Amino acid sequence: MxxxxxxxxxxxxxxxxxxxxxxxxxxxxxxxxxxxxxxxxxxxxxxxxxxRHVQGSSFDWSRVSFRYPPGSMTVIPMGNPSHTLPAIQAEFSSEGSLAMNLRERRRRKVKDTFTNDWGAYRKYAWMKDALKPLSMGYQDQFSGWAATLVDSLDSLWIMGLREEFDEAVDAVAGIDFGKSTSGRVNTFETNIRYLGGLMAAYDLSKRPVLLTKAVELGNLLYGAFNTENRMPVDFIDFDAAKRGEGLVVEGSVVSASPGTISLEFTRLSQLTGDPKYYDAISHVMDVFYEGQNKTQLPGLWPMMVSMSRQDVISGNQFTLAGCADSLYEYLPKTYALLGGHELKYEVMSIGFMEAAKKLLFRPMIPGGEDILMPSSGWVDENGRVYLDEETEHLACFLGGVYALGGKLFNRGEYVDIGSKLTLGCVYGYQSFPNGMMPERVNMVACKTMDGCKWDTQHFDEEKRKRPEYKEHLPLGFTTAKDPRYILRPETIESVFIMYRVTGSPKWQDLGWEMFTAIENGTKTELGTHAAVEDVTRASKPLPQSDYMESFWLAETLKYFYLLFSPPDIISLNEYVFNTEAHPFSRS
Incomplete structure (x- = not known):
């Protein structure tokens, strides 16, 4: 047979x-x-x-009898079918042969880097979560369901690597979501990497096996909502979830964790016609919606929230970076995925983008460039906001989100803010000797957004307040508290979006400068690419870590590739990216 x-x-x-x-x-x-x-x-x-034969998982998650079943279902809003959202992408004119040849050379170079590292993963870490690029070993840290393989599916398709894609799809068909290498499954990471990867690859290729496995996994993740108040747990107790006896919601979690399920669960309901996924997440987002203007910084939610108490209000620590980032990212993106038919996402999007201005600052730098940096901060008992003037690489997604919001909601000011934020993160790359931005840096804020002249005395005073200051740091930076570059995508993500939104080729040139620096700076002696321990020093070779995150192939190289692709490939008018760069069809 x-x-x-x-x-x-x-x-x-x-x-x-x-x-x-x-x-x-x-x-x-x-x-x-x-x-x-x-x-x-x-x-x-x-x-x-x-x-192709789909190997069903050893446990059928759809047959779990929940101790806390859902009530009446909230269905996906459809709205007026004639309603259309504004175009996000610029209208691109035809390019000349010289520009096309340059762009294609750059695109081929990105693809060569991807195929080299994919080949190393295939040879040394096949069906494992991640490649160890220095020792050519592997690591399983995301339940052992081949995270890099699933995360890279749509990259393989987009880059035209059909044989590799077919092989990967065959492998996906045999993944057993009934077993896990860990007794606790991370809801957030499993959702964005695995479920997002499967659905995006299905949207692009229409391979039935991918949707079948996405439904299997979606039913597993749906078990995170088998709680007394129907709020999701941060970690799923694997064995308890199988028994359906009910899970206990943690008392405190980072706000990004429950706030970063809306896009994937909405798309799964759209693909399957089953409202249960959208219903589950709609109740979570209602909690955020109802609390948005009751916090100490109205419009933003505190860094930590309690889903057990359904409290997204208490707390005076706020951030746009890690711990909260993708909560904000998903607001305009879910609005777009729903075709603009759920207005609460528009309200929350505009509310957050207005409030987030209070956590942005213009840095004092020698050249006086007109850039913005995202910060974290806290609010005192009188409602005054204090910035820590610290930027994380994770916050560099924000420029792209402001640009998307500006187009979706017809607010040109947001596109301008997005441009300055993106240029700020690009400046972070350009300032350091190896052309890569550290994980966390501090700078000195100007008193107003109008800018300020370079003041050596003031800079010296500010750097003395920072015990982490090192004399070798570039002027303008008072710390690099975490000097690593771990193959992160957030800056190139915003550069890509700014290019597609504005049509300006300057973004391609800035992106190419970044790619050249990253490709050279992270390359190992074996030709693969690895995280760098310290990018603030010029000494070579750079110290590296024996680890290659799945998002290197899933996000960073994909965004570089798309930056140099014709703009109708994964058009932002037709797709919306989840936080792991997985494109979901908006149709």
Whole structure:
């Protein structure tokens, strides 16, 4: 039987290949559209793989009897079908041959880097969570469900690596979500990397196996809501979840954790027609919606929240970076995914972007460039906001989100803020000797957004207040508390979005400068790429860590690749990216 399946599949592949070649010639001779060619290619690829066997997980999560079942379902709002959102992408004019050749050379270089590191993962860490690029070993830290493989699926598809994609899809078909290498499953990471990766790859390729596995995993994650108040747990007790006996919601979690499920669960309900996923997350977002203007910094939520008490109000610590980042990121993105038919996401989006201005500052720097940096801060008993003037690389997503919000809500001011924030993070790259920005830095804030002249005496006074200050730091930086670069994507993410929103080629040039620095600075002796322990010093070789995060292939290199791709490839008018750079179709 297996022989017959392979034989029939070979015939289909041959037929598909002939048709694709024929269509390519037709395209060349008669000018048929690229979209028609891509459509045929996807159709034939889907036909080739539609008969692949899906190995069901050893446990059926859909059959768990919940101790705390949901009540009446909240369905996805549909609204007026004639309602359309504003275009996000700029209208691009046709490029000349010189510009096209330069762009394609850059794109090929990014692809070469990706295929090299994917090849290393395939050879040394296949079906494991992450590659160890120095020792060529592997590490399982996300339940052992091949995180890098699942996370990279849509990158393989977007880069046209069809054989590698087919092989990876075959491997995905055998992942067992009924077993875990850990007794506790991280809801946040499993949602953004695994569920997001499966659904995006399905949206792009229409391979049925991917949706089947996404539903399996979605049902596992749905178990996180089997709690007394129907709020999700941060970590799923794997065995208890199987028994359906009910889970206990943690007393305090970072706000990003419960706030970063809306996009994936909304898309899963859209794909399956099952409202339970959207229903589950809608109640969580109602809690955030109702508390948004009751916090000590109205419009923003505190860094830590309690889902057990449904308290998103208490606390005076606020941040736009790690612990809260993707909560804010998902507000305009979920609004877009829902076609603008759920107005609470518009209200929350504008509310957060207005309030977040209080956590932005213009740094005092020698050249006086007009840039902005995101900060964290706290609020005193009189409501006064104090900034710590610290920027995390994780906060560099914010420029892109302001740009998206500016287009979605017709607010040009937000696009301008997004541009200055993105340039601020790019400045962070350009300032350090290896062209890479550290994880965490401090700078000196100007008193107003209008800027300030460089003042050496004032800088000296401020740096003396920072025990972490080192004399070798570039002027303008009072600390690099965490000097690492761990292959993070947030800055290139914003650069990519700014390019697609404005159409200005300056963003491509800035991105290429970043890519060259990262590619050179993180390359190992074995040709792979690894996190760097300290990017603040010029000494070579740079100290490296034996670890390659899955987001290097899933996010960082994907955003670089798309920056140098034709703008109709994964258009922002047609797709919305989750926080792990997985594109979900908006149609």
């Amino acid at each position: 297996g022989h017959l399946i392979r034989k029939n599949r070979d015939k289909l592949i041959l037929t598909a290949g002939v048709l694709v070649i024929w269509w390519s010639l037709t395209t060349f001779l008669h000018g048929a559209s690229k979209s028609e060619f891509v459509s045929l290619q996807r159709h034939m690829n889907s036909e080739v793989t539609s008969s």
